[in-house]
Amino acid sequence: MKNCLFAGLISCILIAGCSNKEDGKDSKTALLKTTDPAPVELVDHPETDSFGHAIKKELAKKKELYDVAVIQSKEETLVVYKVKHLQRFKMKKIEKDMEKYLEGKYPGEDFILSSDYKIFLETVRLKEKIQHKSISKKEAEKEFKDIIELQKEKT
Secondary structure, X not given: XXXXXXXXXXXXXXXXXXXXXXXXXXXXXXXXXXXXXXXXXXXXXXXXXXXXXXXXXXHHOOXXXXXXXXXXXXXXXXXXXXXXXXXXXXXXXXXXXXXHHHHHHOOOOOEEEEOOHHHHHHHHHHHHHHHOOOOOHHHHHHHHHHHHHHHHHHO
């Protein structure tokens, strides 16, 4: 009787532990694997709807990067990326090339670039809150400004 109860308990634990529920929580694994978050656009202008997607698509082609997140607001666009491990020796050059590319392709836009994992994680969390509608547009803009301030503190 004890053996059956013990075997049943172990089976339940294994089944519960091995289940892989995908509940949209990219932020839980954002630092460990590629999350490929969709761009977040905090603007109301229809002509800029594909702007974030275009930037993400173009930067995702770079061989040095393995994950890119984009948040576009009215005044500025935050581009957060993760660099492949062996490419981290060339971080300054990668950021300089990306900045030059974006400024050349989109003149007049204000870009903030970051390769900081904390900023990436906060960006993914903001995207999730917006996606699950657990945050208002005004609160989202405030959180975006907080992320920008956090980035400026790091530099």
